[in-house]
Amino acid sequence: MQLTPVIAIHLAAALAAVAIGPIALWARQGATQRPRLHRAAGYAWVTLMVATAVSAIFITGGPGPRWGDFGLIHLLIPVTLGMLVLSFIYLARRNLVGHRKTMQRIYVGACVVAGAFTLLPNRHLGHSLWSALGVA
Numbered sequence: 841m842q843l844t845p846v847i848a849i850h851l852a853a854a855l856a857a858v859a860i861g862p863i864a865l866w867a868r869q870g871a872t873q874r875p876r877l878h879r880a881a882g883y884a885w886v887t888l889m890v891a892t893a894v895s896a897i898f899i900t901g902g903p904g905p906r907w908g909d910f911g912l913i914h915l916l917i918p919v920t921l922g923m924l925v926l927s928f929i930y931l932a933r934r935n936l937v938g939h940r941k942t943m944q945r946i947y948v949g950a951c952v953v954a955g956a957f958t959l960l961p962n963r964h965l966g967h968s969l970w971s972a973l974g975v976a
Contacts, residue, residue: 850895
């Protein structure tokens with residue numbers, strides 16, 4: 841698999857989301873809260889997560905069981921988009937605890953865990969990384 845424009849968009853959006861997510865989460869923690877920073881970083885993060893999920897629809901290939909062009913990893917697309925919607929429903933209902941927990945879970949699941957899986961040697965990014973380091 842080569843680095844196509846769709847994969848480049850997906851990769852750039854995902855890496856930016858991994859970087860911006862902690863800023864949005866941190867800005868509302870502790871005694872000193874930063875609501876403007878939280879909101880700005882949060883909207884940027886949500887936009888990046890939507891771009892990551894939508895671009896993933898157009899990425900095919902990879903090992904494992906398949907349903908047409910889609911693999912198991914594609915199940916994260918509706919889960920991520922659905923949880924983003926749910927987090928804004930919580931926010932509209934002023935359920936800040938539900939909003940916070942949902943956003944934290946999306947970050948851990950979609951950014952940290954899914955991101956770690958992309959570094960496996962049989963995945964495109966993982967293969968590129970480990971080959972460049974001389975490990976694989």
